[in-house]
Amino acid sequence: MNHDPFKIFLEVQLALPRNGPGSKAATQEVYGLLRGLPAKPRVLDLGCGQAPEAFDLLDVCDGHITAVDLFEPFLDKASARAKAEGVGEDRLAFERGDIEELEYDAESFDLIWSEGAIYLMGFAEGLQAWQPFVKHGGFVVVSELTWLKSKRTPIAESYWGNAYPTMGTVASNRALAVAAGYEVIGTMILPLDDWRDSYYGPMREAIADARHRHGPQPAYDEMEDEITVFEKSAGDYSYVFYILKRP
Template sequence: MSDLDPFKVFLELQLGLPRNGPGSRASTEAAFAMLPALPEKPEIADLGCGQGASAFELIRLTDGRVTAVDLFEPFLDRLKARAEKEGVSEARLLPVRGDMEALSFDNESFDLIWSEGAIYLLGFEHGLKSWRRFVKPGGFVAVSECTWLTATPSQAARDFWDAAYPAMGTIASNCEAIARAGYELIGTHVLPPEDWWAEYYTPMRQRIAEMRETYGEAAEEVLANEEAEIALFESNPGQYSYVFYVMRRTD
């Protein structure tokens, strides 16, 4: 077990969770409710969809089609299995294996691009700029992004995020980036603490304990790092969270 691939450990941990990042049905609904109007059957892209938690919510909230994009086949396999179980056809949910930074869609393909907890992989402003051409004129983008909620975080929080995501911004700086990227901000929604716990950190703690039993020291580095992230959030309440940014493409 000593040569266990750390990424495989991380992936197995994530596959055991109901969500692959902070979020909830209520927060997805709150962000969606900010959209002023969509076509009757909108074309939607869910980028970095993971196992599809937000994709299935978007299907429930609209009569459109969701193109669910993720780079990792095991996530898409779970999404496809759920779609089959729930009787959701590809006319409503189209899984696509793809890189968010090298999308192959036609320009102006989507009425709405949605992405929960994934745009950081590209960088907030760069991601918005690179995705803009896929949005129809006057169309919408909604993303959740880890964001500082205070100008004076603890040193522990600052050190952790400087290492993990040094480009993490504030709501104000992200709103400026939205304007530079060619969008008009419609609104923001800060994910409450329970969105980190209920379907993410609490089941993750249980999953970590189970994986320690299975893999022992071979998985310890990955599992300890995840525990450290949980402990940091627990000990630094209100200093950072994911924030939904809902915006319209300007032309």
């Protein structure tokens, strides 16, 4: 029997340690590139999911993080982790909210951080919409799926041409950031092994486990298709961190 594909997808996602490619090393390396933050910055993590990046940032950042997501089961898992690790609300607060309808006062944050979520709004649209909430001289750091090569394997071109037709290149995204009023401090490509170690590896295991329980489902095949495209075209694209400053 086929189950609801969305429920199948969510069950797999909830079994993963994170809900998009990324790593502690990459998050902390990018944070280390920011210069001029106050000693205790106020940080907003948008589309946090289970908030892996927020926990990783807290190791290297002495400030306060507000982590926002729409999906309560992710927030529940993140809150349980905070409790288990003794991270109090004085360091990390979770809010259920819509990243497309933020309601903070202008210039409330020193840093807006978002891994794997700005695509939901569109890269340029998200950068424009979020800018007012960061202080002048503060930073916006986002990771965004990005083409790295101009000559690409047909399988990647066709898959992502359908799944994410507006995917840009580093150059086109830098230009969008500048057009949105930011200074581009730098970019960093997420290493391809981080996709495997922290996301696709656990996803393969979660799919195998779920398939064992529910039997074959088209949604499992679709998730595996994305992994196959990655493995057959590795290097054509990756997540790229864009490190942007609001002048």
